Amino acid sequence: MNIDELREHLCSTYPDLCPLFSVEYGDGMLMVDSSRLHEAASDLRDLGFDRLGMVTAVDTGDEFELVYRVQSREMHAGIFVKTRVARDVASIASVNDLWPAANWQEREVFDMFGIVFEGHPDLRRILLTDDWVGYPLRKDYEDERIIRRPDYI
Amino acid sequence: MTEQTIVNIGPSHPSTHGVCRVIVTLDGETVVHAEPVIGHLHRGIEKMAENRTYLQVVPLTDRLDYVGSMYANWAYCRSVERLAGIRVPERAEYIRVIVCELQRIASHMMGIGSTGADTGATSAFMYTFAQRDHVVELFEALCGARLTYNYVRPGGVSMDLPDGWVEQCRAFTAQHPPVMMEIDRLLFGNVIARARLKGVGVLTPEDAVGWGTSGPVARGSGVDWDLRRDDPYSVYPRFDFQIPLGEIGDCYDRARVRLWECVESCKIINQALDQIEPGSVHAEGLPRLLAPRPGDAYDHIESARGSLGVYLVSDGSPRPYRMKVRSPAFCNLAVLPLLAEGHTLSDLIVIIGSLDPVFGEVDR
């Protein structure tokens, strides 16, 4: 399967959000609903995206944007899979069963954002201590040790 | 089966290459389960970056992979350049390639040397460190620092090559491969080292891909994947170089791949020194305060440890809204429990060393 066929396939599978592709790494983007994330990830893995490069999240204010980056070595392609979860019930299906690489990375996202990955075998804090209070990379995280820069530039 | 012992290796331990703690369940000397506990060096760099301007983040990236600061500098700068649409002058790209290949040598010297040190061959460690010191002296002449360079900047590099630097660099690349051959005979030809390294910590290619490993760890398992060739960035397509691969993915292959890569890096440096032309080393007319358009950008480079990526989100302000470092050492270290199981405690140390983690990068 080459890139064009991949695009067609994804366009037909996710017609509402036709992904954009380029042959270069890092340019494909696929926005899926959080309920369909695991399904989409599974599809992508079956299509040859055998590497999960990165799992991370962005606190957009009212919800979290989860960013997965999957790569295919044969196609020389990388796709961002993005999805959004609500802030108050931050929970999403784990992709640990598809790529074991998600194990630590999802733990890190849980550690920093408090997003729960359902089906993760070992969802504990990873970088912070187990008794840490709060999720530091959330924008509303408060800690008196954080030095705020003065407003001038 | 005897009664199992739980042994705590680290966080302060000479062979954890930083501050890693491994909780090892031992059956006699055999590892039943090894659980790495990381985060002792977590400084919250991703959080700190949200409170600094784009330029001020560069010194922070120095402290990610402190064995190879240039890589984090470069990955971050590439991401910023992609985000802000900055064109980098060609000379700057060449300089970046040269310093990063030198950095690869410096970093692998650490990796190979610590393979020796972990197995008890301390002298091999000193020999590789002498080589690393040559590189570090080149960097000192280049940017005035020996560890945290703060050299690659968004839009180019901070300073042009000093006078006589190219000759120094050529002298280094000329003397380096023979020394590597000697290290090869001293360390990897040695019957004891072979016994210690071969067949220890075998990572299958499937696991290597599935667990997201990259760099020498993946290539040691025969996964033919190198961003310099497969996602050619910068001026890498102009160079002729090979990508060494391992056969079975044991500690021996991983360490040997590193050694081989150093020789290939010398080739790249020589070619780059031949091709480099005079010119500007920094993009003209770059504002002091970068405030890229809102959006996100990801770029990655092949660091000494694997694919090092930086994901940046901008909200249009002069400070990154979110910075995520996809650190190769973090992903590589995740396979440690997989590799260590069934080997002895001594092998566990060698396996940690062969993954070559740098905890500044693992913990961020």
Added chain:
Amino acid sequence: MTLLWGFLWGVAGMTVIAVGAILGVWWERKVAARIQMRYGPQQIGPFGSLQMIADVPKLLFKEDIIPDSADKPIFKYAPLFVFGPIAVSMVVIPFSAGWAPLNTSVGVLFFLAVPSIEVIAILLSAWASHNTLSTLGGIRATAQMISYEVPRSLAVLAIVLLAGSLRPLDVVDAWRWWWLPLTFIAFLIYFIASIAEMNRGPFDIPEAESELVAGYFADYSGMRWASFMMAEYGGMISASLFGAALFLGAGWPFTGALGVVALIVKTIALMTIVMWVKWTLPRLRQDHLMSFCWKVLTPLALVQLVIVGVVLPWL
């Protein structure tokens, strides 16, 4: 009277070991440094030779840290028993033809047996530290030292067989230069096994700097730690001396005072080789160590015995 002499010999042995350890450490630091492209100590005294003189007071005055969870009496006194047997074993070494501090008919046996007490002391100190790494180191040391007693003793047996006496002075007297090729395998085995006995690289598995940090003496500091180090260097000195005396003909080709000098030169040469090997070779793993002992050294030592036994009737 005997008691007094014994006491004086003990003090002399201690002194020899202490001074030898001081010089040995300096020498090892220089050798290791040159192998590693360094200068080593060079600031204190000529070529840094007084470096250890400066270090000894430091070790003496260092805080003596005893872990709370340690078994205190054993923890405190185990180092003495590590160091003591090594010092005692020095008394049977034939320094020159016709002169050994203690001329006993079972001197060879004494030399092989007494330092083995060290194993117990090491195990005690390891256990008393109440530390998993130390305990592991102690167990490793026990296994290693007891195992290597076997090839070492067998190797010495070859030379005893040739000399027909267990008295070291008799061995020295009987030694002829052609014994050297004849017992070369035995000498090698003795040498290798001695390295293993004194827990030095590439057999430093019990200490294993990179694995067990320092193994059985990880929790020791100050003078207690120094006694472990002195034991290591004392072991090196005594094993080298004994090897040089038994296998290399002591003062051969000289006699008298010159012979003592020749013995010391041979000893230093052996010690240098020990250091050279340590700073060159990687460390073995426990299972490699054991199989090397039982599958290589012990059969070879037996082969040597057979060779000697076959040659013996024609002498």
Added chain:
Amino acid sequence: MAVERDDIITPASVSNEYSPGVKGFLEGVRSLVTGLGITARISTEKPVTICYPAEKWSVSPRWRGALRLRGVLGRDEIPLIRDASELYNSVIEDLYKAERLPPCVGNCPANVDARGQGFLIAEDRIPEAYELVRDRNILPGVLGRICHHPCESACRRNYYDEPVAIRPLHRFAYEEFQKVAAERLKPLPVTQDKSVAVVGSGPSGLTAAYDLMKHGYRVVMYEREERPGGALGSGVPAYRLPRDILYKEIDGLVALGIELHCGVEIGKSMPLAALQREHAAVLLAVGLQESRILPIPGHDAEGVAGALEFLWAANNKGETGVRGKKVFVIGGGNVAVDVARCALRTGATEVRLASLESTEELPAHPWEIEEALDEGVIATCSVGPEEVLTQDGHVTGMRVRECLSVFDETGRFSPKFGTGLSDFECDVVVFSIGQAAKLDTLIAGTELLVSGRGQLVVDGTHFTTSVDGVFACGEVVTGPGSAIGSIATGHEVATSMIRYLQGNSLTDNRTPRPVPVYSKYAVADVTGVERSRLRSVMPMSRPEDRAKDFRPVELGLTHQEAMIEAARCLRCQSEICVGCTFCARTCPDYAIQVERVDEPGGRCLTRYDLDLTKCAFCGLCAEQCPTNALTHTGQYELSFFHRDLMVFDKGEMLRSGEGTRATGRDGITPPRCSAPKRREL
């Protein structure tokens, strides 16, 4: 080890697998011996380490060690760049090579010391500032209104927020100087017996005359027109340069000793040869007198004018005959914009500016275009004149052809035209596509050569003509250019003439004017910048008011505004910290605290604290320091007896760099930042 391609030269010096059995055992033994051999060999070689610290005697010149300040405001004086004209180039070059030349000075064609001006004005020494500027910029009051200020585009302040208002400060200094002009303008003493004639009283002629007078020569100046000033008087619109200012400033120069004869046209009133006989040297600074007009169909119709004539009429008569008419201006340069704006002021109903270049490429200065558009000028870009439409010999309109590109790949002027034609209705067409010299009467009877473009042929660097003793400068040599550019040629020709008059070689030991290169600045984002840091806004009259008449558009700075503006100057490259606080703002770790007081006369840095416990030695602060006052030292021994000692105050920052509290001992010499001697690799 598996390899992908066969052509790899394997670097592996040992085989991957040993043979089985006894052979393998022997191979193993051999590997051990090999290893022992390698270490034995290395142990006989010279160690790579050095004896520390005895042999540690140099670090990289770029070493990022402890920081120090070279100088500080309040303790050290800002150096003023003032020297005799013939030495000035070498002074500038030396400063440039030493990286001590401020960008504003380097970028100015005449190298006016704008930094010194800012310093003196901030210290309330305004007449001195005027005189400092006048040394290099003969008419600060005039140029303070009309200069295209290359200094401000090079101002380092662009990098942080907005450039310092250097040009308005020239003007302000002139206005303040007028109060004390009477006692300060004294005739310069004539010490030499030779005299010099200058033909033309434009900026370049005045500059040369002033430089010569400073050397004690008598200068006689001849001007064709009734009033002096050259192109400043005839070409520059009065709304930018009120004529009384111009004449008053030239009067000041006359008061310094120039013998000015107006209304004397050399070649007509008296021949050039007469001047050559009478004076030891003659300088021709006659400028350009004629407009170029394209020979397209209809160019000779009534209603077609040249720019110079049009501007002369507008400025000197206030009437150009376009009242109630539509004006079509051809050209995209500054003169064309001037013509357009003058046409508006003399009553044109519609003014259209047509240029070959596209909107982005217009050669006129962007601020000029912006002001013109504000006033109601219509710009039609990327068109070339095709034909003047006429009816009965009168202009009725203009036909233009679309222009695809003006320059070819190599950057040469080579316009490519498309096929699209369009007509514009108009009554007057003004060609503003360049000027030419009219030299035929002047040079009649001499051996002076004229180039194909109608300009005097001169030696490009010394401004000597083909006749001995006759020099030329200004636009008649360089072609159309800026006023400050003409002034620069005036300085050069004065140097040549002084050497000529003293009988010295024109070329020996002469430094050509350096052309410094500075990186361009992007427009700084000033959204987060405090109000107090921004540039003083030049008061402007409202566009709808100013478009009607020739009153000045820019209204000038008040005394207070000027003082604040002068204090904004960063005193670049002076190696004296002015407390600009940019290091503190750049520091990622808040390690620097800077405070200063701003009292004229008592301006000083009150606090400069560097907290070394926070410093990460990233070097960002020293890298961006505009004055180069903050530098790294070569120190690498930075251990202290007490943590409190790690906070460096101002006094500690100003230490000499030899011996610090870091070592606890003063007077020991730390390693110099010298060219590193490296060991053999």
